[in-house]
Amino acid sequence: MMNTNLQLILPSLVLPLGLSMLWAGFSRHYSWLLWGQPLLWLPAYFWILGGEVPLLPEEASHWLWLLVLSSMLLLLGKPADSRPYFQWPSMAQIILLAVAIVILSRPVLQYELSLALGLELLLMLGVGAVLLVTISVNRAATPALTLAVSSSGLALVTALGGSVLVGQLAGALASVLGVFAVGEIYTRFGGRKLSQRQLVPVLQVYLALLLIARVYAEIPLPSMMLLLAAPLLGWLIRGRFAVIGSAVASIAALVWLLTTADNSSYY
Amino acid sequence: MKNTTARTIARKTLVGGLMLLGGLGLTSARAEIAAPGEYTIDAAHSTLTFRVSHLGISDLLGRFNAFEGNFTLNPKGASKVELTIKTASVDTNHKKRNEHLRSPDFFNAKQYPVIRYSADQVRFNSKGEPTSISGDLTLHGKTRPVILTVQSVGAGKDPWGGYRAGYNASTVIKRSNFGMNFMLGGIGDEVTLNLYIEAIKQ
Numbered sequence: 001m002m003n004t005n006l007q008l009i010l011p012s013l014v015l016p017l018g019l020s021m022l023w024a025g026f027s028r029h030y031s032w033l034l035w036g037q038p039l040l041w042l043p044a045y046f047w048i049l050g051g052e053v054p055l056l057p058e059e060a061s062h063w064l065w066l067l068v069l070s071s072m073l074l075l076l077g078k079p080a081d082s083r084p085y086f087q088w089p090s091m092a093q094i095i096l097l098a099v100a101i102v103i104l105s106r107p108v109l110q111y112e113l114s115l116a117l118g119l120e121l122l123l124m125l126g127v128g129a130v131l132l133v134t135i136s137v138n139r140a141a142t143p144a145l146t147l148a149v150s151s152s153g154l155a156l157v158t159a160l161g162g163s164v165l166v167g168q169l170a171g172a173l174a175s176v177l178g179v180f181a182v183g184e185i186y187t188r189f190g191g192r193k194l195s196q197r198q199l200v201p202v203l204q205v206y207l208a209l210l211l212i213a214r215v216y217a218e219i220p221l222p223s224m225m226l227l228l229a230a231p232l233l234g235w236l237i238r239g240r241f242a243v244i245g246s247a248v249a250s251i252a253a254l255v256w257l258l259t260t261a262d263n264s265s266y267y
Numbered sequence: 268m269k270n271t272t273a274r275t276i277a278r279k280t281l282v283g284g285l286m287l288l289g290g291l292g293l294t295s296a297r298a299e300i301a302a303p304g305e306y307t308i309d310a311a312h313s314t315l316t317f318r319v320s321h322l323g324i325s326d327l328l329g330r331f332n333a334f335e336g337n338f339t340l341n342p343k344g345a346s347k348v349e350l351t352i353k354t355a356s357v358d359t360n361h362k363k364r365n366e367h368l369r370s371p372d373f374f375n376a377k378q379y380p381v382i383r384y385s386a387d388q389v390r391f392n393s394k395g396e397p398t399s400i401s402g403d404l405t406l407h408g409k410t411r412p413v414i415l416t417v418q419s420v421g422a423g424k425d426p427w428g429g430y431r432a433g434y435n436a437s438t439v440i441k442r443s444n445f446g447m448n449f450m451l452g453g454i455g456d457e458v459t460l461n462l463y464i465e466a467i468k469q
């Protein structure tokens with residue numbers, strides 16, 4: 001039986017980061033990077049789910065592999081970069097996000113429909129839509145770093161405050177982006193940057209994981225809102241240090257959790 | 268003042284006497300075999316617990332605080348058992364752990380708000396007491412056959428004119444069979460379920 005710490009660290013950190021480094025090192029063609037990068041999260045995802053490939057999704061997290069693939073398929077259209085607002089590629093991704101929100105929260109909506117929950121889902125869709133439009137028109141200075149920092153924040157908040165499993169999935173997302181995040185900090189490190197398009201499927205997964213963390217793992221509402229704001233700040237603030245906005249929001253989400261929730265250990 | 272004290276003592280004596288009589292009444296009925304019929308579980312006098320290994324060095328006990336159910340027992344006819352447990356009521360005497368148990372790591376209580384046990388096969392011994400129940404347990408979105416071993420505790424009239432029967436039931440399940448695979452290394456796969464049921468005849 002594998003050591004518990006290894007069981008947590010290998011799939012959520014070592015495997016995705018290792019795959020990402022290999023992929024970045026060996027794939028010389030742009031399209032390989034474009035199509036390969038978001039898929040690198042999937043091996044860690046299947047490992048974390050216990051080796052299952054949920055062909056017929058039952059739980060909310062089982063839908064995530066379909067979300068990644070759907071988002072990538074929608075990218076097959078014309079490039080979203082430098083397009084005006086609300087052109088088809090962005091609209092298609094927003095519709096996909098709306099469908100994902102409904103599917104992921106459907107079990108709870110069936111028996112616990114409340115105004116508060118409805119407003120939270122609408123808020124997530126609204127901010128998500130702004131993010132998806134922004135990502136296709138705005139050249140952020142450090143897009144991978146922004147999402148990596150936000151995903152790290154989500155991983156910590158969820159693992160400490162709700163579900164280790166969902167936290168692991170978010171941690172793997174941050175790890176997949178890790179090598180590109182480092183590349184953005186040290187531009188001489190290969191000089192490769194993720195394109196905005198590569199980030200769209202990863203962003204969809206980030207938003208879906210945030211929703212699962214809130215609805216199923218019940219992380220606090222203020223932490224959820226701060227984690228929703230984290231990538232937005234990194235994209236909207238101009239300049240090389242825009243990522244500080246994401247980092248501050250992510251740390252604030254964690255601080256809120258640690259200061260308000262019961263954090264007594266029982267492991 | 269003296270009158271008040273005397274009245275209080277008299278009332279307590281009366282209540283105590285009635286309880287004692289009631290207790291004696293039930294005590295005399297304990298050996299009875301429960302009358303066939305339909306029963307509703309009295310949740311106030313019933314307990315559902317589970318036991319699971321922690322790190323292989325100790326056993327952890329937990330319980331579900333919210334449940335309801337009914338059953339029909341008939342050694343010569345059809346019998347059935349229905350039990351519904353609210354998943355979110357899981358309680359291990361530790362708030363943080365309860366929250367974690369409700370999360371997608373374990374019971375995923377938001378996704379699967381109830382645990383159900385439904386059975387229509389009950390075996391009886393020669394005295395007409397139920398000895399085992401074969402049914403389907405739906406837990407964590409998965410339905411698996413589960414056999415409960417049953418022990419009759421007692422039956423008889425209660426002090427309020429009703430008729431009650433008590434049973435203890437137990438079984439051992441593997442949580443991995445129900446797709447609950449998180450931390451199988453540290454937290455045991457085998458879970459012992461114990462049901463202490465008191466039910467009122469309808």
